Amino acid sequence: MRTRIAIAGGGLGGLTLARILHRHGIDAVVYDREASRSARPQGGALDLHPESGQLALAEAGLADRFQSEARPEGEEHRILDPTGRTLVHHVPQPGSFSGRPEIDRSALRDLLLDSLPNGTVRWGHRLVAATACPDGGWDLTFHDGHRASCDILIGADGARSVVRPLLTDVALSYVATLVELSVEDADRRRPDLAELVGPGNLWCVGANQILAAQRLGDGSLRVGISLRAPEQPLDTYRSKRALLDLFAGWTPRLTALIAAADSPPTPRLIEAMPLGTRWANRPDVTLIGDAAHLMPPVGEGANQAMLDAAELAGRLAADPADPNAAIRGYEESMFTRIHPIAEMSARVQAMMLSPTAADDIVRFFTRPAEPARAD
Template sequence: MRIAIAGGGLGGLTLALILRKHGMDPVAYEREADRSARSQGGSLDLHPESGQRALAEAGLADRFRSTARPEGEEHRVLDPAGRTLVHHRPPPGSFDGRPEIDRRLLRDLLLDSLPDGTVAWGHRLVAVTPRPAGGFRLAFDGGGHADCDVLVGADGARSVVRSLLTDAPLFPVATLAELTISDADRRHPELAELVGPGNLWCVGAGRILAAQRLGDGSIRVGVTLPADAPADAPADGRRVDTKRALLDVFDGWNPGLTALIEAGDGPPTPRTIEAMPTGTRWTHRPGVTLLGDAAHLMPPVGEGANQAMLDAAELGEEIARNPDDPDAAIRAYEEAMFARILPIAEMSARVQSMMLSPTAADDLVRFFAPRPA
């Protein structure tokens, strides 16, 4: 059985590793030229019931613990004046919660556990064609081709494989601009102390200024605005490609907070955050399925990578249990995934809306308030 995985991100690599653990030989086709072709983004909090569970099933629990940062789970929520509204401190050295790990390190952990040849670098998928005898032919940028019996789309928000199963649209949910502050402890010690070892969220009416400590000592700064920012915001709220425009957005905020923008190494990198309609599902089609953002793109509130890795673990285990009938394995995976993802996607949409609401500060205080057992 020739299994092709479109995409070499966290979900696709987790699936490849679990399938190899069960004696199969999948190939993950990745558009990037190599593992260092681009930045892998910020840090992730891996949840015990999803991301950590997937790593355990892949046999990487101990290696994850040796790399992750439990102190990175610390987070604070501030108002525009710089007052602390919420401050969560995890127990020192505890992995019972949601320890942080840099995306780059997590991806390297998965790649280093796979033999050479499992990932076919520099293969950007441009088309998929069903084959008359079953399976699919994959066409890559530059003219290359490959055939497979089973195809898994782990190719992210702009998935090529998704069109085989659903025409669900993508819609904008926010505008994001990101900056990086390198070597923060030496160059900007006051900002390093402000952010601490984990995450900092500064929330006001319809805007968020966030910062996150990475394992290499840098700080990743993100500005989030509503997708439908009002017309009186700078350039319709969407021109967030200069520091000056971002500082105008946060005019009147505590200068100690907006210093995070000024300290960025270069100009901000803007992008639109999109999501798929909550409850998206498709009719089963033999030999093909989706996982992660290709299957259920959600607002980025901490579930995306975790659910992608859990998708991979559950799909891999289903195929391993029923290798002679992959369609039955895919069908079982899809039904379980649809049921699991629906409440998570609904929650993610609510949290995204709450964080950009006029009452975000009060809402977040209530959200993080301790609940009765």
């Protein structure tokens, strides 16, 4: 009898897991809360790391398609101070995929969705409860009263995971406030801002605050303001005027990213799980991605979620007769791998929003490579 696998959450981690399992001949159903694949915007771009996100796509058989969609020029990174002075300017090797090329989240998600058999993703299924069955497995209840069952439940359902409480009652903490805006069709409508941001990412770093922007594949600019959290109620940041006041004294060349935004500001609180979070293994259930190890958003979250998916899928495929042994092995490996990455992410997050952020970030990005050690 086939093991019925349910994946809660159709983000990058959940879809990568479903894809790699499918390549191994293992069926899985992905339950996603959104009404359809196009129900909401998917956010900005991300850089896929060779040792994690790109490795997972190779396991998924999608490396070539990734290279056709990715933008290696998007790895260009500029860091400025509030006067507009350039502190760091990283320019990647033209056309090279050897680093961390950028890809729009929407393009990466579509790539994964298109690789799955029809019906793998069940849209409009927001999980609200999972109840253990006496003989193993889970009964699943969704927001509309629909019910389903599975033998293995994998929580890939993000920061506010419904599956996580089955394994741990860990509490999240606020680490930052993020306000997002966008400038549409920047090359035509605001060529000055398009030139300022360049083909990749721009960080404008002040004391306890960052004004950032990144170019997306459609020519728009995604603007983000990072602040220490939470210093003011979120509604404070829903006004462009209030945001511009936060950056009083900065050169108008930079604050134009706020003034020119087409969308109203969208603020949200950024949360993280405590360092070293673990749980005792429980049969028939586990977590991947933000559900397992929510970290500050400094470039590791999606990459580690996809690597989680690749490692879990590989273990399940290697030991189909004992999926719980596969889950135990995955969890121990994941806990060991994630701990130093979560520590690094927390340090970078604190550094970015410190009073001395500009000096600290310049040192971070210009530090010499560590010398190779002899074996």
